[in-house]
Amino acid sequence: MEQLNNQVEFLEDKSSSGKIRDWSRKKKRNLKLSEIYMMIKESYRKIHSEKFNRFLNREERSRMCATVLQFKKDTERKRKLHQAYFCQLRLCPVCNWRRSLKIFSQVSKIIQAIEQDVEHAYLFLTLTQKNVNAEELDQTLDEMMKAWNRFLGYKKVKDVVKGSYRGLEITYDKNSKITKNMYQQKKDYYKRLGLKVGDENPNFDMYHPHFHVLIVVDKSYFKSRKYLKHEEWQELWSKAMRLDYLPQVNIKKVKGNSAEAVAEVAKYSAKDSDYVIEKNIDLSMSVVETLDYALQRRRLVSFSGIMKEWHKKLNLDDTEDGDLVHIDSEKDEELEGEMTLETYAWNVGYMNYVRV
Ligand SMILES: [Zn+2]
Incomplete structure (x- = not known):
């Protein structure tokens, strides 16, 4: 296990004021919501096709939300979210946090x-x-x-x-x-x-x-x-x-x-x-x-x-x-020097974001 962990790099995201952005906690809540949508969908299978489709859509969108996060990082190791898919659902814990x-x-x-x-x-x-x-x-x-x-x-x-x-x-x-x-x-x-x-x-x-x-x-x-x-x-x-x-x-x-x-x-x-x-x-x-x-x-x-x-x-x-994606005072100008891109993907095994 020790050895495995050495190869895996989990996401650690901090705001410029040092506050930890707990992506994985929010993503776990989001997956719970997705599961609830799935069960609502199943309850309508065969009896109500319109509701079935509505909640199928909710389930899929929420599950896909924030599965891949791409950050821009400067030489000072300051990091800013650069690209991600957000489901935009009104009840999504990730989207509501954003x-x-x-x-x-x-x-x-x-x-x-x-x-x-x-x-x-x-x-x-x-x-x-x-x-x-x-x-x-x-x-x-x-x-x-x-x-x-x-x-x-x-x-x-x-x-x-x-x-x-x-x-x-x-x-x-x-x-x-x-x-x-x-x-x-x-x-x-x-x-x-x-x-x-x-x-x-x-x-x-x-x-x-x-x-x-x-x-x-x-x-x-x-x-x-x-x-x-x-x-x-x-x-x-x-x-x-x-x-x-x-x-x-x-x-x-x-x-x-x-x-x-x-x-x-x-x-x-x-x-x-x-x-x-x-x-x-x-x-x-x-x-x-x-x-x-x-x-x-x-x-x-x-x-x-x-x-x-x-x-x-x-x-x-x-x-x-x-x-x-670009929500706060996180403007690109605040990043200095050479920029690199870093990608993290949600890993169902670790239930965490892992560097890819
Ligand atoms: Zn979402």
Whole structure:
């Protein structure tokens, strides 16, 4: 074994700040997803050819995702991804990781440009509504998208919001019983319902779609007459969503205005641990299928106002469906001297990327 290992070179990819890019962990999650797609496909064999074909396509695309990675490397041994195939599926753990890096990079660049022009302040807003079940999810997402546009159109909001980034996240509650951890995090909530650890979880099998919003405001916002209190944000979102109750809304000032600190709050779509559920394949299948339909052809990410203008001026490509190879500040100019190419391929035996 020792000898074999000497001949094999595994991929070790680090960002310029020294952070390890764990490709193999993401690829393993991606293969789990591919397996789930395969099982959904099999469940439709003979009974539903359209669904069979849809999930066959999902299975094959996800399996092929990021199997070969080609990097450019300079004499300083700095490395940049040069070529790879990404499946672009909404639920793919590899692609979603690349997208979140890309969102971070795009939002950082936009904020940097805005700040160089005129200094601003930033707010982080979370917009939610009640949990929904699988059947209600698709329609709820439609309503949220419409509500978002209504919300941006309200005078009180327009007076304050100079620009925004909006990302959709859907979390799924996979726990049938209330765990210690869950109880610790929402003690008051469970107490109010008279529930304790080990009881049936009232939110089991429910989806929680919500928006993460980054808002650009004038520096003077906090002292201005236009300042909106928490209750006002809550009322405005309730009105936009046409709800008959006040939803949970969270608003806070983003501390520090360095571009990186601000971009940190920009989030994206879904956590793969919510739907690639190791110990429950049937549940995984139903959640993956629900999310796959609900997220198709949707804009999960959008920019407005000056953030949208800068996105255009800086010539940034489509955040979701654009290039996932060249995503961050990894520009070719940063590589110095002579360039070499290095290729790594996914090896099913090692379950790792191996130099070829
Ligand atoms: Zn992918």
